[in-house]
Amino acid sequence: MKLIRTFHPVGFGAFYTEKHIDPTSKQSINVVYDCGTLHNKHYIKDAIRSYFKQGDYIDLLIISHFDIDHIKGIPFLMDYCNIKKVIIPYIPKEDRILFVYSQEELPRYAQLIIDTQKYFGPTTEVISIKSIEQENQSDNPDHKTKISEEKGEHDKSEESLISGSRIKLPSLSNWCFIPFNYDYSAQVATLKKILVAQGLDYDQLSSIKYIKSNYNSIHKAYKGLANTNETSLVCFSGTLSQANSARRVTLNHVFNPCNPSYMGLNCLYYGDANTSKIGFLCHLQNRLKGYYNSVQTIQIPHHGSDKNFNIHILQNPSNQISVISSAPHKKYNLPKPTVIKDIQSTGSIYINVTKDPKSKFIEEGYY
Numbered sequence: 324m325k326l327i328r329t330f331h332p333v334g335f336g337a338f339y340t341e342k343h344i345d346p347t348s349k350q351s352i353n354v355v356y357d358c359g360t361l362h363n364k365h366y367i368k369d370a371i372r373s374y375f376k377q378g379d380y381i382d383l384l385i386i387s388h389f390d391i392d393h394i395k396g397i398p399f400l401m402d403y404c405n406i407k408k409v410i411i412p413y414i415p416k417e418d419r420i421l422f423v424y425s426q427e428e429l430p431r432y433a434q435l436i437i438d439t440q441k442y443f444g445p446t447t448e449v450i451s452i453k454s455i456e457q458e459n460q461s462d463n464p465d466h467k468t469k470i471s472e473e474k475g476e477h478d479k480s481e482e483s484l485i486s487g488s489r490i491k492l493p494s495l496s497n498w499c500f501i502p503f504n505y506d507y508s509a510q511v512a513t514l515k516k517i518l519v520a521q522g523l524d525y526d527q528l529s530s531i532k533y534i535k536s537n538y539n540s541i542h543k544a545y546k547g548l549a550n551t552n553e554t555s556l557v558c559f560s561g562t563l564s565q566a567n568s569a570r571r572v573t574l575n576h577v578f579n580p581c582n583p584s585y586m587g588l589n590c591l592y593y594g595d596a597n598t599s600k601i602g603f604l605c606h607l608q609n610r611l612k613g614y615y616n617s618v619q620t621i622q623i624p625h626h627g628s629d630k631n632f633n634i635h636i637l638q639n640p641s642n643q644i645s646v647i648s649s650a651p652h653k654k655y656n657l658p659k660p661t662v663i664k665d666i667q668s669t670g671s672i673y674i675n676v677t678k679d680p681k682s683k684f685i686e687e688g689y690y
Contacts, residue, residue: 324495326588328620328686331370334650334678335626336360336392336655338527339592340371341560343495352492354500356385356558356592359395361652366678367396375404382492385410387594388507388555389436392426406447410500411439412556413451413483416684417529418564419435422511425545426470428660440481441544443583449481450490452556454504455606458485465540487610501559503610505596505603510548517544555596555624559611561589562690588688589617591636598633620686623666627658637669650677 324343331338337357344351353375360367375381381404387393398407414422419437423429434442440449484490486503516540519525527533534541598604608615625631626649637645644668649657658675666673676682 324498324690326686326688326690328588328590329374330375330622330646330648330674330676330684332676332678332680333360333366333396333648334362334681335648335652335655336362336367336395337387337594337648338367338396338642339622340374343498345494350494352383352495353379353381354383354385354492354560355381355400357387357393357594358384358397358400359391359393360678361392361395361654362650362678363396364395364399368399371392371396371400371403377403379404381406383408383410383490385502385556385558385592386412387558387592387596388412389422389429389432390595393594394432394435394527397432401443404508406443408448408450408492409439409443410502410556410558411449411451412504413453413457414507414511415457418511418515420531421514421528421534421541424538425511425514425541426533433472438634450520451481451483451493452502452504453483453485454509454600455486455507456506456509486606497563498561499559499563501611503557503559503607504601505557505606507556513548514541514545517547555594557594557596557607558592559589559614559618560592561587561614561617587617587619588686588690589614590620590622591615591618592622593636594622595631598624598632598636599631602637604633610662620646623647623658623662625657626655627662629659629661632659632662632665634665634669637666643670643672644674644686645671646674646676648676650679 325346327342327344329340331340336359338359339356341354342351343354352656358367384406386409411599423433423436429436443449487501490500490502491498515525515528518528521540521544523537523540524533596603621636621644623632623645647658663673674684676684
């Protein structure tokens with residue numbers, strides 16, 4: 324199979340695609356990780372139009388988390404293409420309304436978050452990934468108690484799997500996706516404790532009417548949380564044959580003037596995960612097992628924020644490419660120079676994908 328992995332220039336946001344092409348039939352499998360930007364919508368719409376033909380099938384859409392810079396383009400993507408399967412971080416259904424209305428820009432995406440299955444429709448399979456802390460809870464009758472070695476295509480209703488479940492797609496017999504959720508819904512739980520301490524009724528925090536009537540208090544409490552950009556769904560994308568994962572990779576000439584080098588294709592998308600949290604890397608390595616040491620391309624978390632970065636994610640000899648998606652924006656000054664310095668100190672190739680079309684980064688290879 325041939326792989327074309329593209330980090331698209333959409334500004335301060337994330338839109339990453341993988342196209343797996345069968346060299347014999349020429350049929351392709353399309354995968355998208357996140358689809359959003361804080362910049363004008365035309366950046367994400369133009370990227371979608373230039374990459375996909377209208378009506379194309381997206382076999383897998385992975386949503387790392389529900390921040391605007393990661394979901395802004397999803398409504399257009401859904402209208403423009405046909406989406407077969409979606410992976411999201413698990414949020415208890417009783418907490419989803421509070422999650423949406425605690426943030427200023429999310430109400431316009433309310434259905435996407437509150438009822439993801441209904442939003443995408445009955446022909447799309449939706450899978451939510453539970454966090455480590457939620458695995459022993461029994462609030463969902465569909466809860467899985469073991470890591471799933473392979474998820475099939477039969478059930479189209481929303482269900483949940485635990486972190487480390489191996490997800491395969493038809494026609495990709497030697498490739499898998501392994502999502503990891505450390506503590507995505509922890510902020511909602513913290514927010515509820517703060518609101519109750521302020522006198523709000525805990526039992527009413529799943530009511531839209533009640534939440535809207537207390538919007539100012541809820542929004543103020545949410546903004547007061549220490550770091551609202553530290554939770555995210557991480558996803559490994561790579562070959563199943565760990566010992567034979569290295570294949571020729573062609574780098575975009577804009578970033579690598581040297582001759583193409585031999586490196587593997589396995590990638591770890593970090594979204595906005597806080598990799599510096601105590602226990603995060605230990606749990607991640609445990610769930611990915613041997614696949615963790617096979618990663619050669621890393622998407623640096625939260626656009627190069629020093630609050631989410633941990634140099635230990637690069638202290639793996641095979642981590643040869645580090646990609647940051649960021650561009651100047653009035654709300655953020657990222658990537659941080661200290662993060663860039665740390666990346667370069669490890670010998671990793673630093674790639675910055677901005678909103679400049681020339682900054683598009685493409686990897687090609689075979690497996």
